Amino acid sequence: MTAPVAQTARGADYDPITFSVMLSRFNNIANEMTLTLEYTAWTSILALARDYSCAIYDAVPRQICMFDALPIHTTSMHLVLAEMHRAFEGDVHEGDIFMCNAPYRGNTHVGDVVTAEPVFAEGRHLFWSVTKGHQLDVGAIAPSSIVPGAKNVWQEGLHIPPLKIYDRGKPREDVIDLYLTNLRYRDLLHGDLLAQLGSIGKGRARLEELVSDYGADEVLTYVDHIIDYADRRMAEEVRAIPDGTYTAEAWADSDGADSVNIPIRVSVTVDDDMVRVDYTGSGPQSPSGVNGTFATSQGAAAIPFMYYIDPDIPHNHGCFKHIDAYAPEGTICNATYPAATCCATTCPTDTMHDVVNKAMAAAVPDKVVAGGARAANMPNWAGIDERTGEPWAAMFFNNGGGAGACKGTDGWPILATLAAMGGLKSLVIEQLELLYPLLALEMEAEPDSMGMGEWIGGPGVRWVLRPIAGSAEVVTFGDGQQNPPHGVLGGTMGIGGGQYVEVESTGRRRYVSATGHYLVGPGEVRVGVSTGGGGYGNPIDRDPEQVRRDVRDGLVTRETAAAVCGVVLSDDWDPVIDVAATEARRAELAKVERPMVEPTAPAASTWLERDMREGDEYLLNPTVA
Numbered sequence: 001m002t003a004p005v006a007q008t009a010r011g012a013d014y015d016p017i018t019f020s021v022m023l024s025r026f027n028n029i030a031n032e033m034t035l036t037l038e039y040t041a042w043t044s045i046l047a048l049a050r051d052y053s054c055a056i057y058d059a060v061p062r063q064i065c066m067f068d069a070l071p072i073h074t075t076s077m078h079l080v081l082a083e084m085h086r087a088f089e090g091d092v093h094e095g096d097i098f099m100c101n102a103p104y105r106g107n108t109h110v111g112d113v114v115t116a117e118p119v120f121a122e123g124r125h126l127f128w129s130v131t132k133g134h135q136l137d138v139g140a141i142a143p144s145s146i147v148p149g150a151k152n153v154w155q156e157g158l159h160i161p162p163l164k165i166y167d168r169g170k171p172r173e174d175v176i177d178l179y180l181t182n183l184r185y186r187d188l189l190h191g192d193l194l195a196q197l198g199s200i201g202k203g204r205a206r207l208e209e210l211v212s213d214y215g216a217d218e219v220l221t222y223v224d225h226i227i228d229y230a231d232r233r234m235a236e237e238v239r240a241i242p243d244g245t246y247t248a249e250a251w252a253d254s255d256g257a258d259s260v261n262i263p264i265r266v267s268v269t270v271d272d273d274m275v276r277v278d279y280t281g282s283g284p285q286s287p288s289g290v291n292g293t294f295a296t297s298q299g300a301a302a303i304p305f306m307y308y309i310d311p312d313i314p315h316n317h318g319c320f321k322h323i324d325a326y327a328p329e330g331t332i333c334n335a336t337y338p339a340a341t342c343c344a345t346t347c348p349t350d351t352m353h354d355v356v357n358k359a360m361a362a363a364v365p366d367k368v369v370a371g372g373a374r375a376a377n378m379p380n381w382a383g384i385d386e387r388t389g390e391p392w393a394a395m396f397f398n399n400g401g402g403a404g405a406c407k408g409t410d411g412w413p414i415l416a417t418l419a420a421m422g423g424l425k426s427l428v429i430e431q432l433e434l435l436y437p438l439l440a441l442e443m444e445a446e447p448d449s450m451g452m453g454e455w456i457g458g459p460g461v462r463w464v465l466r467p468i469a470g471s472a473e474v475v476t477f478g479d480g481q482q483n484p485p486h487g488v489l490g491g492t493m494g495i496g497g498g499q500y501v502e503v504e505s506t507g508r509r510r511y512v513s514a515t516g517h518y519l520v521g522p523g524e525v526r527v528g529v530s531t532g533g534g535g536y537g538n539p540i541d542r543d544p545e546q547v548r549r550d551v552r553d554g555l556v557t558r559e560t561a562a563a564v565c566g567v568v569l570s571d572d573w574d575p576v577i578d579v580a581a582t583e584a585r586r587a588e589l590a591k592v593e594r595p596m597v598e599p600t601a602p603a604a605s606t607w608l609e610r611d612m613r614e615g616d617e618y619l620l621n622p623t624v625a
Contacts, residue, residue: 013221019229022214022222023065023314029206030054030067033131037199042191043136044435045395050425051134054199056207057081058223059118059125062317065226072108072345072419073132075302075320076295079106080114080162081128087162094120095169097197099179100162101138103293104337109344110138110157111145115165115193117200121211126220129203131196135189136393139182140342142624143382143393144475148256148347148515149623150289150340157342158182166197185393230318235273237309238322241363245269248358251483251602252348253376255332256288256515256621261483261602262332264348266355270363277301277356279327279334288621289342289477290515291335292327292352296344300333300352301325303421304360308367327352347479347515350374350418354486357404358597361488366407370457370534371485373401375417376478376514377463377499377528385437386470394436398426398443401497401530402450402458404485411450411458411533417478437469441525446497447557450532451598452564453491454541457533459555460497466504466525473624474526478514484531484605490594491535492564496605499528500616509616511608516622529607538594539565540586544577551575564589 033054041047053069061081066074083106084098100106101113112132119127138157140147150156158179165175176193180186211219245267252262265281285291292300302323306315313319327334332348335341350372357368378400382393400416416424429440442464449460476499484496500511501524512518520526547567550556552574561567566586569575598604612618 014225019222019225022219023226025210026056026065026226027067029203029210030056030065032206033129033199033203034068036202037131037133037195040195040198042188042195044427045136046133046192046195048425048427048431049395049397050423052132053077054131054203056203057128057130058220059127061085061128062227063320064223064316065314068423070420070423071303071306072296072299072349073112074315075299075306076108077114077130077132078317079295079298081116081130082106084116084162088164092118092125093168094118095166096164097166097200098162099165100160102159102161103295103341103344105161106295108293108295108299110159110342111135112345113160113196115196115200117204119204119207121208122216124216126211126216127207129200129207131199133192133196135192136395137184137189139184142475142517143184143473144380146289146342146380146477147475147517148289148343148477148621149517150342151287152340153338156289156340184391226314227316227318230314230316231321233313234309234319234322238270238273238275241270243270243272244363246359246363248355250351250355250358252290252332252351253479253482253514254290254621255286256290256343257286262348264333264351264355266352266359268356268359273322275305275323277323277325279331279352282327282331282333285330285332285335285339289340290332290347291339291341291344292333292349293341293344294334296349297327297334297352298325300349301356303353304356307369308364343477343515345419346375346417347477351479353418357488358486361596365489368488369406370404370411370451370453370488370491370536371494372404372411372415372418372533373460373485373531374478374480375400376480376497377401377530378416378476378478379526379528380475381436381438381472383437383467383470383472387437392436396427396432397424399461399463399528399530400424401460401480401494402532404533405451405453405455405457405491405536407536408455410455413445413458414461415458415533437467439466439468440464441466445555446529446532447554448560449495449497449530451485451487451492451494451535452539452560453487453535454537454539456535456542456550457485457494460495460530460532463528464525467520467522471519471521473517474520475517476512476515480531481514481607482603482605485534487534487598488536489596490538491598492539493534493598493604494531496607497529497531498608498611499526501526509613511612511616511618512622513620516619517624518619518622519624540589544582548575548577
């Protein structure tokens with residue numbers, strides 16, 4: 001551990017070497033839990049795409065550590081764990097294992113199943129070993145765990161309140177059977193459940209070893225030190241932000257039903273070492289599954305501040321205690337029962353996350369990130385393989401859009417969603433085609449898809465898939481096509497992008513909104529063009545040589561290089577900069593004042609109107625009866 005740890009430590013019982021070893025041990029345990037789940041899961045959403053998180057909590061519960069996890073999970077998982085603790089207060093024993101996925105009991109959304117095992121040592125309950133895994137299916141009205149067309153909790157899937165699936169080491173086979181009986185892909189999801197149990201079992205065993213090595217009191221003392229250290233460091237970081245109230249507005253594409261451009265408003269107040277994030281003024285809750293939960297509102301408020309701070313600070317309870325989030329009940333940000341909330345982790349939560357960055361652009365311009373992709377092209381596919389008669393399903397993140405740029409760095413490609421911040425994985429095309437009756441025809445970066453700036457957003461992706469053994473159902477659950485990722489501090493916005501089904505024999509297209517449930521039949525392909533992230537800084541400040549390389553590499557067209565960045569290039573395959581023409585063009589562009597944030601109004605994307613052709617149709621939030 002670095003010197004500042006020792007310098008900021010408190011108490012005679014503190015030893016910096018032991019502190020470093022303890023922190024590393026906890027991180028290594030969480031990492032081993034993560035790898036255990038990855039290597040033993042049965043479905044691609046966990047084993048290959050890594051849509052899960054592992055973390056360790058003390059008995060309170062306070063988060064001690066997570067490792068290589070998804071931010072939307074680990075900024076809120078303490079809430080569902082606390083619900084489990086309350087539900088079984090006085091009835092938590094060694095060998096118990098608990099499960100919960102209920103969004104109105106502290107969970108993020110119905111698709112995320114939490115499994116938790118209490119860890120006992122020296123006769124005391126000391127820790128919780130916890131996993132949260134996004135399930136391929138939860139028994140909803142459509143073959144997906146995220147169904148934007150769900151109208152209430154009974155249509156979005158099986159809600160599991162806190163319950164025991166192991167009681168003092170003995171599996172409750174009746175409860176496990178009840179769970180699996182309600183799912184479409186029983187064997188696969190039983191395998192995933194066993195993988196989650198193996199992961200938390202690994203965490204329990206390693207925590208018991210840690211206590212055996214040092215003793216319970218010593219370990220708990222350093223748990224306090226680890227949390228206190230993060231607390232002190234986080235307080236310093238927040239105090240460095242100018243006190244004040246910062247406001248912004250963003251828009252979700254739709255409510256999953258008939259309304260579009262739903263306002264998401266935020267007021268961020270910084271006072272000394274505390275941040276208050278308030279979503280008052282946001283639109284009413286949706287009649288569909290496009291609603292946030294209490295847990296996702298807490299996560300959306302916290303995630304941006306987790307990457308504003310020094311990355312050496314452990315992300316634990318000591319950080320979270322400095323962020324207070326409020327989203328009025330009955331709004332799209334925090335729906336009330338029995339509203340469906342199956343899209344909550346991404347929609348509207350990604351927009352709630354993005355709007356915080358908009359608000360903070362004026363306060364911490366060197367730390368904010370431009371707008372990122374918001375799950376608009378991450379489809380869930382399902383069908384019956386006509387060759388075998390077997391049902392199949394998969395959720396892919398290959399078509400996810402790019403991340404926003406920040407000061408000094410271009411955005412990442414395939415961010416996929418702000419909820420995961422790059423933590424998800426794309427499937428290798430060869431694996432995809434071996435596992436599922438699909439043929440990938442194209443997967444390549446989409447030119448000019450990102451916002452331009454001194455630093456440009458990560459590019460979007462064009463992805464074309466064809467079902468090869470019968471029709472396929474596609475469920476999408478995103479946002480950010482009509483309201484694209486914003487540019488910041490003079491940067492331009494991303495394109496928004498979109499998706500459509502094309503009949504190969506005629507070229508006719510059915511365009512589909514960011515949320516929807518539709519069919520891709522024989523002789524048809526599904527085409528997704530994801531947005532790139534927003535740009536940071538004025539495009540005319542981008543290094544001309546870097547612009548030249550962007551054009552050479554096919555990320556940016558010559559037309560955009562000249563029109564937006566002011567860099568004029570030759571027509572050669574490896575272009576040459578026309579220095580005189582570039583100086584003249586940049587002088588002309590310098591007369592135009594760029595806004596702090598772009599866009600400033602809803603429905604700013606023009607991709608759809610530019611891409612659609614005569615005879616094509618557009619479907620808003622379609623459903624398959």
